[in-house]
Amino acid sequence: MTLIALNKKCVFGFILIALMSYGRASDASVKKFSGTDYSGVYSCRGLDAKEREYTAKMQLEIQFRYSQGSYAAYRLSLDIPGQGSFIGHATSEADRMALHFTKTEKDTTEYGTGIAKMKRNKQGRWTFTNYFYSPEFQNGNMGFETCVREK
Template identity: 45%
Template sequence: MRSTMLAMLLVFSAIFPRLLHAADEFTATDYSGVYDCKGVDGHEGEYAGTVTLSIRPAYSSGNYASYDFKLEVPEYGAYLGHAAGNGNHLAMHFALTDPASRDFGTGIAKFRTDAQGRQTFHKFYFQPEYKGGNSGIEDCVKR
């Protein structure tokens, strides 16, 4: 009896926080979409690319959002990752699909609406292992 109650308590304690989290309605702005980006990389210089953000509703609630992230840069490839948002700030992890390059990093972005009513973001990123370390900035506009 005691072990059964303990097992039920463990199961309930594992499920209950998720149920509470799932009950919170998502109230933040959904930044999902395709963005045209221009950036300046510390090693590679100027570049252009496309960012695609796709919200993960099951893991988004209140002011918090979870996304799948993809950056495509011609002549370099696709960087896949994920992002976590709080309001108009989004942190993201990304990695080139070829792991041998050590081309991966973490970025932080701030979203805003420009004078034309378009969603935009400005991102700073850090890559601890790419060519001995690297950083850069990126400005993106939603299509």
């Protein structure tokens, strides 16, 4: 084997090791999740400007892979009897949560964004009131829903 061929193999080997360790080195800057996990099934009661009062079930599921330090990422699903199902995502930091949702039916552009403050009720369960805005639903809609974790 010639010196040039050996050098090429060494350079390739160093590049390969550097690329493999790059992902590991960048992972060192990611902080382990240390915040509060708000995952669970929530029973909700809402009031919006167009549909009026409603009840719903919301499920929040933390995504540990995308959560770090006091910041958390969630998948969410929301079922409103007689109105449909929604999917979305949420992020939280400390006791604040931002939520985004969209209706699962393909023939609609119903979606919205909300903001909530988390707290424990007298029974020790997580609860929040979500203020939301849906710009496309019936030329715009807004409302509040209060949700309590079931277990």
